[in-house]
Structure formats: structure tokens, C-alpha cells
Amino acid sequence: MSIKSLIINPGSTSTKIGVFEDENLLFEETLRHSTEEIEQYASIVDQKDFRKKIITDLLEEKKFDAKTLNVIVGRGGMLKPIPGGTYAVTDELLADLKAGVQGQHASNLGGILAREIGDSLGIPSYIVDPVVVDELQPIARYSGVPELPRTSVFHALNTKAVAKRYAKETGRTYESLRLIVVHMGGGVSVGAHEFGKVVDVFNALDGDGAFSPERAGAVQSGALIKMCFSGKYTQQEVYGKFVGKGGFNAYLGTNDMREVTRRANEGDEKAAEAKEAFIYQVAKDIGSMACVLSGKVDQIIVTGGIAYGTDVVDAIKKRAEWIAPFTVYPGEDELLALAQGALRVLNGEEQAMRY
DSSP: OOOOOEEEOSSSSSSEHHHHETTEEEEEEEEEEHHHHHHOSSSSGGGGHHHHEEEHHHHHHHOOOOOGGGGGEEEEOOOOOOOOOEEOOHHHHHHHHTTTOOOOOOTHHHHHHHHHHHHHHHHOOOESSOOBBOOOOOOGOOOSSSSSSOOOOOOOOHHHHHHHHHHHHHTTOOGGGGEEEEEESSSEEEEETTTEEEEEOSSSSOOSSOOOBBBOOOHHHHHHHHHHHHHSHHHHHHHHHHBSTTHHHHHHHHOOOOHHHHHHTTTTTTHHHHHHHHHHHHHHHHHHHHHHHHOOOOOEEEEHHHOOHHHHHHHHHHHEEETTEEEEEEOOOOHHHHHHHHHHHHHHOOOBBBO
């Protein structure tokens, strides 16, 4: 029997939804929200009823009978660090999403909405591989400052989805492979996947590894300390230099790699050098993760929006393909990845995780 799923992926100014029958997309929609609409609400959680109504209204507009659904899946939010997998939205998980135990973020609404809609229909609700997935091996947590351990925040949903896709396409299991997975989008995360776990990864949010279109990546700590205590910036302003205004935004005033490439091709030396630096740093991160895996790398997988740029991928290959062959899955299909997470549980391929 086929399984119909409603997938909910909330962003800061949009709510993406998709309806699937097994892995086949029946329809999807990105519902945009104006600043004025969002600013009516004091907190992320306060937006719940507003977002729920636009989802149910869309289903009615599409003349889709919600009673035919078998499962609701939401994007996971800022929970406590957890291993990867598909999680039932239990009362404890729901409470932590509402509280925002690691911060208030629109993705927290994914599980909240999934649970409420699922309960109203009498069907299960899940989240899949949230950004707080943490499977780091103990030695990967050392930073040199005990109060500041290395932490795991990365594109877990997409990178685990493409790793499992590669395994399936090659007739193997994710749990049997050693992979380096590179996600290149607004942020960059490069991780070592060893036998089904991401044992090390460059934190894609808080300053680690390569810079990206919007984020600073790793910087020298001494220089950062001096900046923080210079009296020139507030804490918020310093953080903004790392997340949002860092990377290509800081160097070139754009977060669009296509624009960077256009400028470089038209002779802009600054753009060309910044692009080459980005490629250089991503390749260095791949080399680091190869050492994590003791050089035993079955495949390097490249994904994310920047992976559509064959020139960028080819340049990274030139530096790193000696480590292992490359497979490229451009873009990120988060709706399908969420649907697949629920399908693996409902088809008995995996056990649902407990938070």
C-alpha cells in the first residue's frame, strides 16, 4: 500500500510544503510571508496558528483530502544535540521545540505543526535529521579550550540524504561506507561519514572550516579577541560579521556564487581571487576529513546549490580527486529527504528514534 505524506519545511519568511505518495511528489508550494505578517507575532511559536491555516487552506485549494494522509513530517529545529535519524514528535520533543532549547528558529515550527496536524487526523508525526544532529567522535570535540568544545551544527538533512542516495544507487548500505560529504550553499559543511555516523564535521554556522557566501568560517582567535574588545562593535555586530555578513558578502557584497563567477569571468581580479580562495578552503576541508578517515574514503559527494556550478566543482576536483572519486548531486531536495525519512520508518527499514 502506498503512503501519503504531508511535508512541512518552515523558513523565516516562507513555508514550503509538499505532498508525496511514497517518493512521488504530488504537489509542492512555497508560501511566502511578508515582513508585516511575521512582525505581528512576538515569537516563532506564536506564528503556529497563522502557518497552520495557510497550510490547511492550500490543501483545500488543491482539493486534496487530508484524511487520505498517512503521516506528517516537519523540518527539525534547534533541539538538544541528537544522533541522526527519524524522530517521532513526542511530548518531550514538542516541549523543547516550543522552548527553543538551542535558540528560536523558524524550523522549530516544523515539528510543532506536524504534531498538531497529525494529532487532528490521528496519524503519526515525525522530524528527520535536524541541524543539531551530533555524532562526533570524542576526540573530534577537542578545541584546545575545555570551555569551548567543538560542536556539530551542519546540513544534516541534505548530507545524510545524499549519502544514503549514493549508497542505494551503488547497491550498498550507508552503514558500510566511508564518505566525505560537502554541502555548499549559503553555508558550507564538510563532514566525514563513517559507517552511518558523521564522526567529524566543520560547524556550518558558528565559524569553522571554509568561508561561504554568507559566513566567515574559521578565523584566528587572537585577532577575533582583539576585535571583540576593541570597543568598536557590539556583540551583535561582531556575530553579524560571521553569520550573515561574512564570506563573499564581506569581500564582494554578494552572496550569489553566480554573480561572483560572472564578475570573475569579466576580469574582476578581486572576485576571481575570492572564488579561488573559496575553492582552496573547501578542498582543504576535504583533505582534513580524509585524514579523519585515515585516507580510506570510498567517495566524495558534493551537494548544495553551488554544486550546480560545474566550474567550481571541477576546480575542487582538481585539488582533491586524488583522495577519492567524486559524485555530484546539485541542489538540495529537503522535502523529498523528509518524506524518505518517514518512509524508511513506516516501511520497516529503520526504527523511529526516541528523543
